[in-house]
Amino acid sequence: MDFKDSLESDYREILRSYLKESNEIALYRGQKFSRESIKQQISPEEIISLHCKVLQELFPDIQKEVLSSFDFLLEVMMDYGLAYQEHQSLRDRQLEIKSEIQIAANVQETLLETKIPQVKHLDIGAISIPAKQINGDYHHFVQDEESISIAIADVIGKGIPAALCMSMIKYAMDSLPESRRNPHHVLENLNRVVENNVDPSMFITMFYGVYDTIKHIFTYASAGHEPGFYYNSSTDIFEDIIAKGLVLGVDQDVQYHQYEKQIEAGDMIVLLSDGVTESRTEEGFMERSVITDLIREYRDLPAQEMVEKIYRNYERAQDFQIRDDFTLIILRREV
Numbered sequence: 272m273d274f275k276d277s278l279e280s281d282y283r284e285i286l287r288s289y290l291k292e293s294n295e296i297a298l299y300r301g302q303k304f305s306r307e308s309i310k311q312q313i314s315p316e317e318i319i320s321l322h323c324k325v326l327q328e329l330f331p332d333i334q335k336e337v338l339s340s341f342d343f344l345l346e347v348m349m350d351y352g353l354a355y356q357e358h359q360s361l362r363d364r365q366l367e368i369k370s371e372i373q374i375a376a377n378v379q380e381t382l383l384e385t386k387i388p389q390v391k392h393l394d395i396g397a398i399s400i401p402a403k404q405i406n407g408d409y410h411h412f413v414q415d416e417e418s419i420s421i422a423i424a425d426v427i428g429k430g431i432p433a434a435l436c437m438s439m440i441k442y443a444m445d446s447l448p449e450s451r452r453n454p455h456h457v458l459e460n461l462n463r464v465v466e467n468n469v470d471p472s473m474f475i476t477m478f479y480g481v482y483d484t485i486k487h488i489f490t491y492a493s494a495g496h497e498p499g500f501y502y503n504s505s506t507d508i509f510e511d512i513i514a515k516g517l518v519l520g521v522d523q524d525v526q527y528h529q530y531e532k533q534i535e536a537g538d539m540i541v542l543l544s545d546g547v548t549e550s551r552t553e554e555g556f557m558e559r560s561v562i563t564d565l566i567r568e569y570r571d572l573p574a575q576e577m578v579e580k581i582y583r584n585y586e587r588a589q590d591f592q593i594r595d596d597f598t599l600i601i602l603r604r605e606v
Contacts (some may be wrong), residue, residue, distance in 0.1 A: 273448045283325045318349040388414040392605045396574030399598040408544045408596040409437040423545045424477040454479040455491035455529040465520035475519040489532045494519045504537030509563045536599050538603040546595035574601045
């Protein structure tokens, strides 16, 4: 007995049982038959044709008008079946794409993984949460004997192209160890890489700084990145870390200015992406003062606990629907 004969036989038995008993058991058998038919890619019009054939076998005297109505239903369901098959094809393709994106996200996480440095007299916390599977934000630490290099960047663009772009930036930075202590040179080199290799529709904002762990001087430069904050513990005042510079990838010959800041005991450097300062609730955009108020509230906690609690606050404020990638880094000089 081939598959179609088996299908017809099963359906005949199920329909006969239902017409005789009309109970839940017969309905359940019908549901199982339906699921199995989907697995075997049996179209809706084939089911109707089968139903009509079995019905005629069970009731040879059935009125011709009833059988004609099934012919009409069969014509209706033919177009439906085509649309259904297309839907199934698109669904399968969507699942395939989703799987590929998840693989890309896992690869990205591995390629861009960075460890938070453990340094005497410096407490560092960092968190980076993508709004979707692929993170358009990037942060990276490099620890040397007397300094820590810190990069935070944001691709203007999302998805797999953004992930590939971030990977390129990461490996371009790894190839520039000789200029790592000069943030403006790092940005100028990366700018040429981006301008030559990235699609003109994509741009990258980036902040790059070097913390001298001996002198406690923070040297930094910015390529159009969201301004961070500097917290002065003696005055309990936050001020914006202003560092002007054009986003990467616009002008190959642009030069970036470099700035310095002396960091005193208890002071904090706060670096972030625009997913923090441009977070939205039902009432509108969240003010920059929200982040500084939260830092004040949690300033007695370790830096890593601070960034995690701040993120949880933002998550709740947005009803657990983060709309943009969220990256926050806090460095606090200890005694």
